[in-house]
Amino acid sequence: MNINYSRLSALIFLLFFIVYSYLASEIRVFAFDENADFNARTFPTFISYLGIFVSFLTLVLSKNEHEKLGHYEWLKVIVLFVLVFTYGIIIKSIGFFLSTNLFLMVAYYYLGVRSPKVIILSSIPVVAGLQFLLHELLDVYIRDPFLQAIGVIS
Numbered sequence: 001m002n003i004n005y006s007r008l009s010a011l012i013f014l015l016f017f018i019v020y021s022y023l024a025s026e027i028r029v030f031a032f033d034e035n036a037d038f039n040a041r042t043f044p045t046f047i048s049y050l051g052i053f054v055s056f057l058t059l060v061l062s063k064n065e066h067e068k069l070g071h072y073e074w075l076k077v078i079v080l081f082v083l084v085f086t087y088g089i090i091i092k093s094i095g096f097f098l099s100t101n102l103f104l105m106v107a108y109y110y111l112g113v114r115s116p117k118v119i120i121l122s123s124i125p126v127v128a129g130l131q132f133l134l135h136e137l138l139d140v141y142i143r144d145p146f147l148q149a150i151g152v153i154s
Contacts, residue, residue, distance in 0.1 A: 004062065006058065006062040007058075007059055007062050009058075010055050010056075010058035010059040010062060011055075011059055013051065013054075013055040013058075014052060014055035014056060014059060016051070017048050017051035017052045017055055018048075018052060020044070020047070020048045020051065021045070021048035021049065021052065023044075024041060024044035024045045024047075024048050025041070025045065027040050027041045027044060028040075029041055076110070076111070079110060080107065080110070083103060083106060083107055083110070084103075086103075087099055087100070087102075087103040090102075092143070093145075094145065094146060095142075095143065095144035095145045095146045095147065095148075096127075096131060096142045096143075096144050097127060097128070097131055097144050097146055097147055098144075098146045100123075100127045100130075101123050101124055101127050104122070104123035104126070104127065105119050105120075105123050108122065108123065131144075131147075135153060
């Protein structure tokens with residue numbers, strides 16, 4: 001098995017998801033939630049197992065032997081990393097709804113989507129649906145100053 005960039009990145013992700021799996025198992029759960037079908041540990045554990053599975057498959061099944069480092073668009077990777085980092089910083093101050101919509105719209109535009117109609121219709125309804133799902137159906141409270149100010153949530 002030769003080492004190439006696909007396998008190297010798969011190995012890094014495999015190690016990341018193994019550590020994430022360990023950290024997900026350390027999440028504290030209330031005593032009455034321990035045997036529930038869905039608790040605070042369920043989704044992170046699922047994500048870690050899925051990540052381990054996909055990383056392992058990529059590591060084993062990768063066949064591209066002659067990849068060049070210049071083949072990748074590193075500037076896009078760095079800009080999207082900065083965008084995600086910025087999203088993580090601003091989500092508490094301006095709230096989930098605005099920050100997530102802003103993140104998606106800027107990311108879509110940066111990745112080449114230029115139609116305002118497509119950008120708006122692929123971000124606002126998705127975020128609104130996710131906000132409704134979390135807040136109303138799953139009773140997960142996400143602090144959102146914007147939605148509080150306009151009276152959507154209390």
